[in-house]
Amino acid sequence: MIEQLLKEENCRAVQGVKDWKEAIHLSLEPLVAQGYCTDQYEQAVLDNTAKYGAYYVLTDDMALIHASSEAGVKETQMAVTVLKEPVYFTEDGSAVRILIALVAKDQTSHMDGIVAVSTIFGDEGNVNPILDATTGKEIFDLFVEASQD
Secondary structure: OHHHOEEEEEEEEEOOOOOHHHHHHHHHHHHHHOOOEOHHHHHHHHHHHHHHOOOOEOOOOEEEEOOOOOOOEOOOEEEEEEEEEEEOOOOOOOOEEEEEEEEOOOOOOOHHHHHHHHHHHOOHHHHHHHHHOOOHHHHHHHHHHHHOO
């Protein structure tokens, strides 16, 4: 169940960000603040991006921000940030507005979250309501409802 991996307080809607680095920081900020991971995790995502490119952009609208469990992860948890203005991780890349940050303490504890994200984004009818959400509660409720379909 996604409710075990995503808390309402880890969901938020914001106007926008200046660049992809700020998007990564913003997406991970609640998880660092609550102690699910350290700043080392954010640095690992930035380093991986420099090395591999924006490997976490999975659809035109969504990026699943993640790195290795060895990079400062303490507990498995997710956070969702919806941007009103898109961010581009590459010059010719997708206009990303949904940032899902996932930190996993091992290689299996996050699988329910991956399945839930696949379920949610496997149905295009779920995307627009998430993009239109204006509060963390609304985002959280949409994720919970859509993951149960």
